[in-house]
Amino acid sequence: xxxxxxxxxxxxxxxxxxxxxxxxxxxxxxxxxxxxxxxxxxxxxxxxxxxxxxxxxxxxxxxxxxxxxxxxxxxxxxxxxxxxxxxxxxxxxxxxxxxxxxxxxxxxxxxxxxxxxxxxxxxxxxxxxxxxxxxxxxxxxxxxxxxxxxxxxxxxxxxxxxxxxxxxxxxxxxxxxxxxxxxxxxxxxxxxxxxxxxxxxxxxxxxxxxxxxxxxxxxxxxxxxxxxxxxxxxxxxxxxxxxxxxxxxxxxxxxxxxxxxxxxxxxxxxxxxxxxxxxxxxxxxxx
Ligand code: PAF
Numbered sequence: 001x002x003x004x005x006x007x008x009x010x011x012x013x014x015x016x017x018x019x020x021x022x023x024x025x026x027x028x029x030x031x032x033x034x035x036x037x038x039x040x041x042x043x044x045x046x047x048x049x050x051x052x053x054x055x056x057x058x059x060x061x062x063x064x065x066x067x068x069x070x071x072x073x074x075x076x077x078x079x080x081x082x083x084x085x086x087x088x089x090x091x092x093x094x095x096x097x098x099x100x101x102x103x104x105x106x107x108x109x110x111x112x113x114x115x116x117x118x119x120x121x122x123x124x125x126x127x128x129x130x131x132x133x134x135x136x137x138x139x140x141x142x143x144x145x146x147x148x149x150x151x152x153x154x155x156x157x158x159x160x161x162x163x164x165x166x167x168x169x170x171x172x173x174x175x176x177x178x179x180x181x182x183x184x185x186x187x188x189x190x191x192x193x194x195x196x197x198x199x200x201x202x203x204x205x206x207x208x209x210x211x212x213x214x215x216x217x218x219x220x221x222x223x224x225x226x227x228x229x230x231x232x233x234x235x236x237x238x239x240x241x242x243x244x245x246x247x248x249x250x251x252x253x254x255x256x257x258x259x260x261x262x263x264x265x266x267x268x269x270x271x272x273x274x275x276x277x278x279x280x281x282x283x284x285x286x287x
């Protein structure tokens with residue numbers, strides 16, 4: 001069997017810049033898949049998409065502290081370095097950029113990116129400061145790597161919109177690709193946070209997908225009232241022991257503003273806590 005070649009691992013931004021200058025001189029298209037590690041098939045699908053389109057694939061592994069709220073899971077966020085490197089070797093990533101906190105946020109760090117509009121509802125409302133941290137680190141990663149293309153997952157639908165807004169507003173010369181959600185065979189959207197779930201909670205977590213499926217079925221049967229669909233989506237979730245709804249929403253997929261009637265493509269989005277693990281998922285309804 002052919003052994004997969006390990007990617008080059010770099011933590012120093014100056015070393016990264018030097019390595020990528022050589023690649024750029026070779027005329028290669030550079031792609032970036034930003035991640036926080038704890039990789040699963042969803043992340044690997046971004047790396048595969050990048051490999052298919054670019055001559056050189058960079059993956060960043062950085063658990064960005066500034067996108068976690070004070071009572072969130074930064075300290076316990078899964079760190080699976082060895083397994084991540086093995087997985088990235090398996091899919092043929094060329095370079096892993098894994099900066100240290102001091103390289104991203106030196107002690108005198110003072111600049112933050114605030115995106116308005118699409119960053120405000122849903123996750124923006126329920127996780128204050130989250131998108132400020134995401135937008136700041138993503139802009140820094142884009143500046144450090146200067147990729148031609150950057151890859152994000154549709155699982156974080158709102159994050160992808162926020163990054164598209166940021167890139168357009170600040171004239172960042174990069175193409176943004178949004179890749180489909182990867183689900184387990186039973187429908188659970190892949191997420192690094194699924195690792196927190198006990199086997200019983202993992203089963204209960206299927207309620208997110210079942211709620212989205214209910215929305216899909218109702219839409220397919222001709223229901224167009226957002227209130228009626230939302231009531232049923234919530235009812236599905238509330239049947240599940242210890243499921244706590246953060247939000248269940250039907251919104252315009254471009255503005256993320258709530259819709260009253262489904263007259264065009266509509267995003268069903270939800271955030272639900274199962275056994276204290278906060279999970280998000282979404283589905284684009286096409287009435
Ligand atoms: O989606 C994620 O894993 C993170 O929000 C990102 C884009 C890597 C920024 O830290």
